[in-house]
Amino acid sequence: MLVSVQNIRKSFAVGDSWFKKSRHEVLKGVSFELFEGECLGLLGESGSGKSTLGKVILGIENPDSGEVVFADAISDLPSHEKMSVVFQDYTSSVNPRLRVEEIISEPLLRTQLTHAEKKQKVNELLVEVGLSESMKTRFPHQLSGGQLQRVCIARAIAPSPKFILLDEAVSSLDVSVQAQVLDLLANLKQRFGLSYLFITHDITVAAYLCNRILIFQDGKVVEQVDDLNNLAHATNNYAKQLLSAAHFLERAFTEPAA
Ligand SMILES: Nc1ncnc2c1ncn2[C@@H]1O[C@H](COP(=O)(O)OP(=O)(O)OP(=O)(O)O)[C@@H](O)[C@H]1O
Ligand SMILES: [Mg+2]
Numbered sequence: 001m002l003v004s005v006q007n008i009r010k011s012f013a014v015g016d017s018w019f020k021k022s023r024h025e026v027l028k029g030v031s032f033e034l035f036e037g038e039c040l041g042l043l044g045e046s047g048s049g050k051s052t053l054g055k056v057i058l059g060i061e062n063p064d065s066g067e068v069v070f071a072d073a074i075s076d077l078p079s080h081e082k083m084s085v086v087f088q089d090y091t092s093s094v095n096p097r098l099r100v101e102e103i104i105s106e107p108l109l110r111t112q113l114t115h116a117e118k119k120q121k122v123n124e125l126l127v128e129v130g131l132s133e134s135m136k137t138r139f140p141h142q143l144s145g146g147q148l149q150r151v152c153i154a155r156a157i158a159p160s161p162k163f164i165l166l167d168e169a170v171s172s173l174d175v176s177v178q179a180q181v182l183d184l185l186a187n188l189k190q191r192f193g194l195s196y197l198f199i200t201h202d203i204t205v206a207a208y209l210c211n212r213i214l215i216f217q218d219g220k221v222v223e224q225v226d227d228l229n230n231l232a233h234a235t236n237n238y239a240k241q242l243l244s245a246a247h248f249l250e251r252a253f254t255e256p257a258a
Contacts, residue, residue, distance in 0.1 A: 001033045001034070001035060001036075001071055002033075002034050002035060002036045002070070002071050002074065002162060002163060002195050003033070003034040003057070003068065003069070003070055003071070003163065003197075004032075004033045004034075004068070004069040004070075005030060005031055005032050005033070005034075005053075005057065005066075005068055006031055006066050006067045006068070006069060007029050007030070007031050007065065007066040007067075008027050008029070008030045008031070008053065008056055008063045008065075008066035008067075008068070009025065009027055009028060009029055009030075009063060009064045009065045009066055010025070010026050010027040010049075010052055010053075010056060010061065010063050010064055011023040011024060011025040011026060011027075011064055012024050012026060025219065026049040026052050026219050027049050027052060027053055027056070027063070027219045028218070028219040028220050029066070029220065030049075030053055030066070030216075030219070030220065030221060031066075031221070032214055032221060032224070034163065034195055034197055035195070036071075036162075036193075036195055037189075037193060037194075037195055038195055038196075038211045038212060039186075039189060039195070039196040039198055039209050039210045039211050039212075040195075040196070040197050040198065040210060040211070040212050040213075040214065041198045041199075041200065041206035041207075041209070041210035041212065041213035041214065042197060042198065042199045042200070042213075042214050042216055043200055043201065043202075043203055043206045043213050043214065043215050043216060043242070044201065044215065044216030044217055045201055045217065046201060048216050048217055048218055048219065049216070049218075049219040050167070050199045050201075050216055051167055051168075051199065053199075053216075054085070054165050054167050054197070054199055056068065057083075057165060057197070058083065058085055058165060059079065070082060074162050077162070078110070080107050080110060080159045080161065081159055081160065081161055081162070082161060082162055082163070083161050083162065083163050083164065083165060084107070084155075084156040084157070084159065084161045084164050084165070085156065085164065085165045085166075085167065086149070086152050086153055086156050086164060086165075086166050086167070086169040087152075087167050087168070087169070088167060088168035088169060088171050088172050089172065090145065090148045090149045090151075090152050090172070091140065091145075091148065093152055094140050094148065094151065094152065096139065096140050096141060097139070098139075098140075099136065099137055099138065099139055100126075100131075100135055100136045100137070100138050100139075100140075100143070100151050101119070101122045101136035101137065103140070103151055103152075103155055104122050104125055104126070104136075104151060104154045104155050104158055105118050105119075105121070105122050105158070106155065106158075107155060107158045107159040108121060108122075108158055108159065110159070111159065121158070122136060122154075123136070125154040125157065125158055126154060128154065128157070128188065128191075129150040129151070129153050129154045129157075129184060129188075130150060130180075130184060131147060131150055131151070131154075135147070135151075144177075145172060145173055145174075145177070146173055146174070146177035146180065146181060149169065149170070149172075149173060149181055150181070150184065152169075153169075153181075153184065153185070153188070157188060157192060157194070160192070161194070162194070162195065163194060163195040163196065163197065164194055164195075164196050164197075165196075165197045165199070166185070166196055166197070166198045166199065167199045168199060168200055168201070169181070169185075169198075170182060170200075170205060171200065171201070171202065171205075178205065179208075182205065182208055182209050185209060186209060196209075198210055203231075203242050207228055207231065210228070211228075212224070212225065212226050212228075213225045213228065213231075215234070215236060215238065215239045215242070217236075217238045222236045222238060222239065223235065223236040223238075223239045225239075
């Protein structure tokens with residue numbers, strides 16, 4: 001086990017006046033384990049609480065109760081060496097005034113590397129994510145969406161974290177670019193022995209990259225699929241709906257229109 005998520009509950013206050021305040025429970029007791037070297041998918045519909053869970057794991061939000069426990073081997077590492085994150089919205093997750101090389105080297109500021117070593121590392125990271133070194137002097141607005149998401153991935157792997165939280169990391173990309181970025185992620189995972197928690201609402205994307213999938217609905221894990229060949233045997237109704245929608249889409253793409 002690398003990360004153990006134990007019975008996480010999280011609610012937010014709703015209502016605009018202090019005397020009418022009530023709480024909306026977004027996470028209703030979530031537990032699972034992420035193992036070393038795996039890509040664990042967290043699949044669920046919009047608003048089901050996936051990003052909130054991601055924020056709790058990253059330590060950006062505090063849970064009302066429950067705990068996120070890291071394996072002994074990584075629990076003492078500084079947080080940037082434990083985990084990093086790639087978000088859906090690559091445009092707002094980078095500072096538009098920084099050049100690509102500054103964006104990628106930002107997490108390296110906390111390391112002992114010399115200036116020259118950082119420059120060298122940025123060059124290597126650009127190549128790792130399939131970009132050319134010449135792109136390092138560009139600003140974010142001078143890149144395509146797919147290129148900018150690759151920059152965000154380079155920044156995420158820069159501090160050599162043990163695991164990466166990918167929150168809808170390919171959802172804003174074109175389908176063809178999506179496939180390239182998924183292949184890149186699969187390749188980096190292999191090369192660097194990374195583990196991923198891959199949050200998505202897209203079952204096709206989850207099935208492409210993940211070893212195991214947790215199906216998430218209304219703040220709870222409702223089904224765990226350990227063997228993706230068994231996706232078709234899911235017992236939960238919501239899981240079945242997702243699967244039939246994916247099947248429908250697959251047919252729509254593979255069968256010529258009448
Ligand atoms: N800081 C907050 N304050 C109040 N409510 C919040 C806050 N953050 C999230 N919520 C609520 O929690 C619920 C779950 O939101 P969350 O972003 O976790 O969903 P999600 O599964 O990631 O959805 P999507 O697939 O659309 O990204 C929503 O109803 C949202 O409005
Ligand atoms: Mg979300």
